[in-house]
Amino acid sequence: MLKRFLFLVLLGGGAILVQAGSHPIIFDDDVQLKLLHEDLDTVARCIEQIHQINTAAEKNLPQLVRWIAVREEYVDKAQEIISGYFLALRLKPKTSGENGYDKYLYQLTVLHQLLVAVGKMRQNNSPDAVADLKVLLKQFEDSYFSGGQGSLPQP
Numbered sequence: 037m038l039k040r041f042l043f044l045v046l047l048g049g050g051a052i053l054v055q056a057g058s059h060p061i062i063f064d065d066d067v068q069l070k071l072l073h074e075d076l077d078t079v080a081r082c083i084e085q086i087h088q089i090n091t092a093a094e095k096n097l098p099q100l101v102r103w104i105a106v107r108e109e110y111v112d113k114a115q116e117i118i119s120g121y122f123l124a125l126r127l128k129p130k131t132s133g134e135n136g137y138d139k140y141l142y143q144l145t146v147l148h149q150l151l152v153a154v155g156k157m158r159q160n161n162s163p164d165a166v167a168d169l170k171v172l173l174k175q176f177e178d179s180y181f182s183g184g185q186g187s188l189p190q191p
Contacts, residue, residue, distance in 0.1 A: 068121050069177060075114040076173070079157055080166040082107035087161055107157070114154045122176075123147055139179065146176045 062068060085103045089096055127147065130140040150172045157165060 063125075065126065065180070068117055069173075072114055072117045072173065075110045075117070076154075076166060076169055078110040079107055079114070079154075080163065082110065083157075083161050083163060083166060087163075090161075111154055111157050115151060118147055118151045118154065123151075143176060143179050146172055146179065150176065 082103045086100065086107070089100045089103065123144075127140065127143055130137040150169065153165070153169050153172060157169070
């Protein structure tokens with residue numbers, strides 16, 4: 037907790053740290069997206085290491101187990117940011133006909149697809165799958181920050 041507080045102080049105090057349940061929540065969209073990018077980069081690195089171990093002539097099973105555990109941890113972290121921060125706290129529900137309803141549906145769809153795709157990373161060891169995640173994340177970021185709305189991504 038102290039490390040996160042110091043991290044926020046170093047950011048210039050632009051974020052708000054709130055203790056909700058057992059997890060501190062940083063109310064700063066840029067920080068949350070940066071953490072999400074870092075989590076996905078870590079998952080990609082884990083997938084690369086798992087692939088190298090699986091293709092090696094001599095398999096190092098303890099290392100394989102370690103990389104799988106790290107991948108699981110960072111998939112969980114990414115899912116927590118998507119669901120616990122963006123879906124639960126930042127995306128405000130709109131009703132049909134209300135201004136911004138189409139954008140809301142677009143962001144909700146992209147976040148849901150991102151959440152499902154991140155969850156599938158537990159079984160998928162393809163570097164292409166991580167690239168697909170980054171595309172979905174970029175679509176969400178563009179819509180969230182620019183106010184724009186693209187076409188709905190295909191699952």
